[in-house]
Amino acid sequence: MLCRNPALLDFSRSRAPQKAKFLGELFPADAPEGVTGRTFLEFFQIDKRTGNPKGILAIDLRHFP
Amino acid sequence: MIKNERQYRITKAQIAKFQKGLEALEQSRPRDVHPVLQKAQREALESQLADLLAEVGEYEALQAGRQRALQLRSLDDIPEALIRARISKGLSQKQLAEKIGLKEQQIQRYEATDYATASFGRIRQVIRALNLRTKKAVLLEAASK
Numbered sequence: 001m002l003c004r005n006p007a008l009l010d011f012s013r014s015r016a017p018q019k020a021k022f023l024g025e026l027f028p029a030d031a032p033e034g035v036t037g038r039t040f041l042e043f044f045q046i047d048k049r050t051g052n053p054k055g056i057l058a059i060d061l062r063h064f065p
Numbered sequence: 066m067i068k069n070e071r072q073y074r075i076t077k078a079q080i081a082k083f084q085k086g087l088e089a090l091e092q093s094r095p096r097d098v099h100p101v102l103q104k105a106q107r108e109a110l111e112s113q114l115a116d117l118l119a120e121v122g123e124y125e126a127l128q129a130g131r132q133r134a135l136q137l138r139s140l141d142d143i144p145e146a147l148i149r150a151r152i153s154k155g156l157s158q159k160q161l162a163e164k165i166g167l168k169e170q171q172i173q174r175y176e177a178t179d180y181a182t183a184s185f186g187r188i189r190q191v192i193r194a195l196n197l198r199t200k201k202a203v204l205l206e207a208a209s210k
Contacts, residue, residue: 009105011112027109028102035093036106039086043079043113049068049177051075 067124068148068176069158076117076124083114127152137201143188144179150195164194 007017008026015025029036047054067073087110098106126132130153135146151161158176159169165187175183175191183191192199 009101009108011105011108014116015112027113028105029109030098030106035086035089036110039082039110040113042082046075046079048075048079049072051071 066145066148067120068152069173073121073124076121080114080117080121083110083117086110087114124152128155130155144176144181147180147188147191147195148176150197154195156195161191161194165190 005021007021008028010017018025027036027040029040031037044056045054046052067076087107090107090110127149132149132153135149135153137143137146151158156164158172162169162172165172175187180188180191
């Protein structure tokens with residue numbers, strides 16, 4: 001999937017290439033307990049306006065064919 | 066955009082986490098992860114960190130009050146300009162609220178929703194309270210799409 005969509009590996013200009021092509025962003029991270037996984041998980045679970053915990057929806061991409 | 070001191074502190078804390086994450090990633094270098102993915106993971110962290118640093122930088126520059134004028138591209142930019150002007154003038158949301166005779170929470174709500182529910186009269190009050198001078202032009206030709 002990554003090879004066919006180089007935009008997903010392009011993090012320049014605040015992920016502008018990803019946003020243009022997919023109208024969203026993908027941050028590759030390792031397992032939730034790894035360094036990148038933990039950092040992004042914590043980041044997205046905090047409301048940036050209030051600092052309160054925020055619910056997120058998790059979809060495990062490994063379950064897709 | 067960072068709109069108040071609380072959001073400033075939250076963003077600074079997030080920056081510290083991303084910096085720690087990047088350091089930890091440098092040290093760990095797992096062998097079972099493909100180099101392309103390793104690079105992508107690092108760049109993803111760096112990219113988000115750069116966004117957060119830019120937000121903090123913008124807020125600090127506004128607070129330093131170096132800007133003399135805020136350029137608007139359209140009427141839609143007015144709410145953000147009002148927020149930027151308040152920060153630039155060194156007023157907290159509470160202080161602005163007091164100048165107009167409102168509760169702090171009302172200004173918080175206005176700013177959180179980009180003044181979507183504020184009446185024109187209220188916006189004029191905010192402009193007066195911030196002691197702003199506005200120069201505007203209404204262009205009569207149609208907007209280009």
